[in-house]
Amino acid sequence: MSLIGKFASVGGATMVSRGLGFVREAMIASAMGAGPVTDAFYAAFRFPNLFRRVFAEGAFNTAFVPLFAKEMEGGGQEAAREFAEAVLSVLLVTLIGFSALAMIFMPFLVRTIVAPGFISSPEKFELTVLMTRIMFPYLACMSLMAMMAGIMNSMRQFFLPAFVTTLLSVFLIAALAFGMVTGMNNRAIGVWQAWAVCFSGVFQFGVLAVAVRRMGFKLRWRFPRLTSKVKRMLVLMVPALITGGVTQINLLVGQSIASLQESAISFLNFADRINQLPLGVIGVAVGVVLLPELSRSLKAGNFDDAQHLQNRSLEFSLLMTLPATVGMIVLPGPIVSLLYERGEFTALDTGPTAAALAAFSYGLPAYVLLKVFQPGFFAREDMRTPMWFSMISVAVNIALSIIMFPFLGHIAIALATSISAWVNVVLLAATLWKRNHFRPSPTTMRRCLMIVVSSVVMGVFAWWLGEMLIAPMSNTGLIMKTVGILVTIGLSALVYMVAVVLTDGVDRQEIKRTLRRRRA
Structure with missing residues (x-):
């Protein structure tokens, strides 16, 4: 299969997931509007989702996939299996301990990190704590699923790991439909959605675990041991914890500030859902396919092929991203109106959501280009350089959000996120050029x-x-x-x-x- 074909395979599966995500968001908007329960749900979901993207899709994926791919390339399937089993045992114990601590101290985390602005509303605060506790096991399931997906991607199986993410939206849509049909109040619907998130994580991991086993890759339980290869992965994960989740960290910072403005979290999340469609379809496809392919090429010493992979990825990303960006900047109001304006979501909500969408859209190409440039470092096991650039990006985002929020409100948060993403991209591209690792x-x-x-x-x-x-x-x-x-x-x-x-x-x-x- 060609590189574009692989992008299309992952992108097609992700398109289904994002399409169902739109249905889900439209149902949330119709059922609950941009109200306090919606704010609480999005704030609660952001926290485990942040760790999922920072740890599972970010740090773990970027550290595990290159090492696993090199084990496959150099030592064959048996060497790769031993490495995966060692990682699985350490990962499982770590996730159980981390999840237990987070759930115990959740009131403190919500008060200080997740939504400090909710303290003035005790009912919203308590609901956010409850929902976050219910949803937090989703992180553990998604981290284990990320490992299964990494194994399948390294074995050039891309479609199912991308497609299985649709199950989150399926579970949430079912919970929403049940709540709306039975006439539940908004609070009850919100709690049902939290349980749907938790159960969807269990189901997604189960599907990929069975798929990996059917591929003949049977993982056995081992007593947790920090082998030299596991230690190497952990060393690579430390800087990648910052690098892989920079966008999510920016969004969490923005959410904390937005909690000071009524309904701002809802406006930003509704807008970000639209922005996530091209980002998810294109950015995820490029990131998922490029990293293992680039790792294999560099391991084999095929530097011409590595350059070819990066050139085609850059072209594909801009080809698909730029028209979407321009469209959302030119027509944000009509797009938001078409997708959300019904039920509890009124024309009064369309304007603020459209303004946030336009601000997010300015950074869309940067978000996707991060998926093109970061693998150039990760595949060479250089996690530190992107880490420093990500830290600079986060600092820019926080500073701009604080400076602009009194003047622009929630729009400042979306705009600051976009600007910080471009800062990150420029630093990454300039460094790759300087090191002669990639010159278009x-x-x-x-x-x-x-x-x-x-x-x-x-x-x-x-x-x-x-x-x-x-x-x-x-x-x-x-x-x-x-x-x-x-x-x-x-x-x-x-x-x-x-x-x-x-x-x-x-x-x-x-x-x-x-x-x-x-x-x-």
């Missing part, structure tokens, strides 16, 4: 420039069509408004595709080869 080829540079030009053309067209089509239909009813928005988005996407092909911003030969394979 002239062909890649030219294609990237044409992608930018095509995106600008699309943006101008989308703005003009929005004024001509969406604005006149805004007060004509839901059906006509939806038609106007969808036609505008569809025609703008068509303009972009035509422009990017005519300007040679995309590899035409790759398109032809893909079409021939599909016909065959």
Whole structure:
């Protein structure tokens, strides 16, 4: 399978997950609106989700996958199995201890880290503590699932680990539907959602554990022992704990500040859910595929292939990300209105959410480019350099959030997150260039420039069509408004595709080869 094919495999599975995520968020908006229970749920879910992304998808994944891939490349499946079993035993004991401590001290954590602004509302504070305790085992399950996914990705099985993430949304949608049908109050629905998160984690881990076993990779329990290889992984994880979760750390900092403004957490989460669609589909696909492939190439000493992988990843990322970015900057209001404006979510909520979406969108290309540049360090087992850059990024985010919040409110938090992501990207790219680890080829540079030009053309067209089509239909009813928005988005996407092909911003030969394979 080609690199683009692997991206498409992971991206397609992630698209299903993000699509169900939209359904989930739309149901939450309709059932509970941007109210106190919604604030409490998002604040509670952010905490275990933060650790999941920092630890499981961040530090653990970036440290485990390169080492596991090199064991497979150098020592074969048996050496890789011994390494995985040693890691599993240490991981399981650590997760049980950490989860128990976190659940015991949860009131302190909510008061100081998760949502300090909730102290003035005792009912919201207690509900947040309860929900966070219910959901926290999700972290342990997701960390174990990340290990199973890392094993499968290293063995070039990408689809199922990406697809199984849809189960979170399936469980949450089922809980929401049950609560709405039975007429539960908002608090009860929120608690049901917390239990759905917990059970979905158990189920996701179970599915991948069975899949790994069916692949013939049977992991046995061992007494926890810090072998030299496990110690090496832990050493790599320390800086990666900061690097891998910089976006989530930024979001948690923003949430703490946003808890001072009523409904701000809800506005930011509704906006971030839209922003996460292209980020998840493209960024996750690139990150999941590129790291093990790059690790294998460097282990084999194939530096030309490593350069090729990074060039194609850069082109693919910008090709898919820039038009989405421009679209969300030009049409944030219509997009939010189409997706959320029903039930308890009113037109009064659309404006603040759209403003946050536009601010988040400025950083979307940076979020995706992080997935392109960071593997260039991780695959070489250099975790420290990205760590320092991530720390600088977090400092920039905190400083800008505090400075701008009194003037811009919740919009300041989204904007600060975007700016800090660009700071991180510039530092990473400049260092790779300086070390000669990655310098985009002239062909890649030219294609990237044409992608930018095509995106600008699309943006101008989308703005003009929005004024001509969406604005006149805004007060004509839901059906006509939806038609106007969808036609505008569809025609703008068509303009972009035509422009990017005519300007040679995309590899035409790759398109032809893909079409021939599909016909065959």
